[in-house]
Amino acid sequence: TQLLEQSPQFLSIQEGENLTVYCNSSSVFSSLQWYRQEPGEGPVLLVTVVTGGEVKKLKRLTFQFGDARKDSSLHITAAQPGDTGLYLCAGERGFQKLVFGTGTRLLVSP
């Protein structure tokens, strides 16, 4: 199995702080996706990165795909309580097969 390790597993911060979540693997992926899941709901796609070295920004969120397409990071600037949730990375390997990471649970307190 192609394991995607996310770090940290848990993160509890104050509103306004910055944070980075990492997603690492020894496998190469054709694309990598980030999802956020809130309690009682399914994961919702935030972004897809396809090209090695690609950087995408979504308001206060910055996503980067590693040059070798084995790892990715998510940086949040000035976190807000609405950012609270479970962040999941998912690497695409083969036809319609996504391998999900171990998850990072983020809590942003007011």
Next chain:
Amino acid sequence: ETGVTQTPRHLVMGMTNKKSLKCEQHLGHNAMYWYKQSAKKPLELMFVYSLEERVENNSVPSRFSPECPNSSHLFLHLHTLQPEDSALYLCASSQPGTGKALHFGNGTRLTVT
């Protein structure tokens, strides 16, 4: 309101029961998936259907039986489950192709007693 609807939202069943989970998507997608989400484990892919044909069965025990009668509906039939099968079962759909997003339902929280 998500384009993928799962019912029921919660299910409690005994080990000898038979029950079914239902998923319906209104997005016009051609692929549908079942995932299992357990505490402290990554999301596990169970089954993939593409154009109503099963293209992936990720070594899932036979007590889980999927059915995809058309591209909008997906079922997961459950029979003689074990307590360790208790989890959140998520359905998703997508269009085929590299980098296509999964659209998830809100899941069925299953408890096996």
